[in-house]
Amino acid sequence: MNIELFIPCFIDQLYPETAFNTIKVLEKSGCIVSYNPEQTCCGQPAYNAGYWEEAKETGNKFLTDFSDTKYIVAPSASCVGMVKNGFNDLFTNTIVHNRCRNIQGNIFELSDFLVNVLKRDYFGAELEGRAVYHDSCSGLRECKIKEEPRQLLAKVHGLEMVEMKDTDMCCGFGGTFSVKFDAISSAMAEQKINNALEQEVDYIISTDLSCLLHLQGYIDKHQIPLKTMHLADVLANGWLESTEY
Numbered sequence: 698m699n700i701e702l703f704i705p706c707f708i709d710q711l712y713p714e715t716a717f718n719t720i721k722v723l724e725k726s727g728c729i730v731s732y733n734p735e736q737t738c739c740g741q742p743a744y745n746a747g748y749w750e751e752a753k754e755t756g757n758k759f760l761t762d763f764s765d766t767k768y769i770v771a772p773s774a775s776c777v778g779m780v781k782n783g784f785n786d787l788f789t790n791t792i793v794h795n796r797c798r799n800i801q802g803n804i805f806e807l808s809d810f811l812v813n814v815l816k817r818d819y820f821g822a823e824l825e826g827r828a829v830y831h832d833s834c835s836g837l838r839e840c841k842i843k844e845e846p847r848q849l850l851a852k853v854h855g856l857e858m859v860e861m862k863d864t865d866m867c868c869g870f871g872g873t874f875s876v877k878f879d880a881i882s883s884a885m886a887e888q889k890i891n892n893a894l895e896q897e898v899d900y901i902i903s904t905d906l907s908c909l910l911h912l913q914g915y916i917d918k919h920q921i922p923l924k925t926m927h928l929a930d931v932l933a934n935g936w937l938e939s940t941e942y
Contacts, residue, residue, distance in 0.1 A: 699767060700767060700768040700769070701732070701770070702719065702731065702770060703776070703777075704771070707906065708906055712906050715906060719772040719929040722932045726811065733763070736759070736762045739759050739779045739780055740754075741776060741783065756787050757793065760800060765796045765799035768805060770805050770810045771807065773806065778840050780800065780801060806840050807929055808845040811845070812848055820849075820932050821854075822853045822933065822935055824935060825856070826857070828858055828926075829860065829861040829898050830850060830858065831861075831868065831903040833868075834867050837865055842904070849932060850902060850928070856931070859898065861896050861898075868889045870910070870911035882911070890915055893923060899922075900925070900926050902927070902931055903928065904927070909926070
């Protein structure tokens, strides 16, 4: 299967290893992955800040950077959620309406694509430890994924998954929310971290590095013995060359 890879701008700049691990997982699933280096942003920051004209300009570029006939996969439920939902406000009944609808139907968050399109949930990954999964707001409410990441993580050798209290509550990031309302944002991160610590875990795993960036910042500041990991990094961890899949 030929698929196109969408790497959000902050992953490109801050977490390139997650992008490469996404490619590894997709290729191990039998996909031929293509990446357009001209791609930039989906327009979500401007859209959320109320600058819809600027978001529309960026979104128009997104619609030309990607095919409307192939699957598009991204390691970010937040950005996929923007395309699937926010683009309705920007492009409904415009000259790119039909192209937008086609792309909206073809774009998938990684776990959603692996489980529901490719029907794959085992990759020979290994990670020793105990972990909780954090349901990001975008993943749960915009992309409608909940069981898919858990199904994938259940097949990781050595990893014990447990559920934390209020797993579906926001971590407090919310883009510019964490800047405008720093005290509230930090308190929400503290609550999320405390809920994870109650389960005596080593890792917090999610589909969204924006959430994990926020939580890891709190963890580092307070020197808490926890580590955050993106789902793609977990699925590509501990592979053996001889592993059958």
